[in-house]
Each structure stands twice: as structure tokens, then as C-alpha cells.
Amino acid sequence: MEFELFCDVESLELARSGSIWGNVWTGISGYPFPESNWNDMPVAFLVELIDAVSLSARLREDAEESGSSTVHSGSIWSAGAMAP
Numbered sequence: 001m002e003f004e005l006f007c008d009v010e011s012l013e014l015a016r017s018g019s020i021w022g023n024v025w026t027g028i029s030g031y032p033f034p035e036s037n038w039n040d041m042p043v044a045f046l047v048e049l050i051d052a053v054s055l056s057a058r059l060r061e062d063a064e065e066s067g068s069s070t071v072h073s074g075s076i077w078s079a080g081a082m083a084p
Contacts, residue, residue, distance in 0.1 A: 001029050005049075007042050 004027035012022035024045045025038040032038075038045075 003028055005046075008037065011037075011039070012042070 006023075006025050006027060008023035012020055014020055019041050020043060021039060022042050023037040023039055024042040025036055026033050026049065
């Protein structure tokens with residue numbers, strides 16, 4: 001599985017509130033998530049992404065240690081469900 005993180009630096013803008021907004025998204029095996037050019041706060045997006053990956057890794061480790069088979073290791077999308 002290929003994973004990419006994209007940020008369109010030309011789209012970054014500083015809001016009056018002090019928040020930075022811009023286009024940020026991931027590519028997972030060629031599929032954009034949440035979608036290409038997703039407009040969000042890149043720092044918050046990245047923090048949430050790191051938290052999710054960290055939680056996933058901890059759950060996988062716990063499942064492997066306990067012999068549990070509750071961790072899904074297959075594709076998260078069915079074939080053809082999302083087009084690039």
C-alpha cells in the first residue's frame with residue numbers, strides 16, 4: 001500500500017483568527033482522501049492523521065500480543081468503490 005501526504009503550499013492562507021488554511025490531503029494507493037485539494041487547517045489535519053496512525057499501530061500491537069484477530073489488515077475499500 002502506497003501512502004502520500006499532499007499540501008498545496010500555494011493555497012496556504014493566514015486567517016484573521018491566526019489559523020492557517022490550505023489544501024491538504026492524503027493519497028492511499030492512488031486514491032485521494034478525504035478528497036483531492038481538501039481545504040482544511042494543515043496543522044490540525046496532520047495532528048489528527050498522526051494520532052490515527054499511532055492509534056492504529058497500538059491496536060495492531062495489542063491484537064498481535066493477545067492473539068486477537070480483530071484488527072483488519074485488508075483493503076479498506078472494495079474494488080471500484082472509489083475512483084482516483
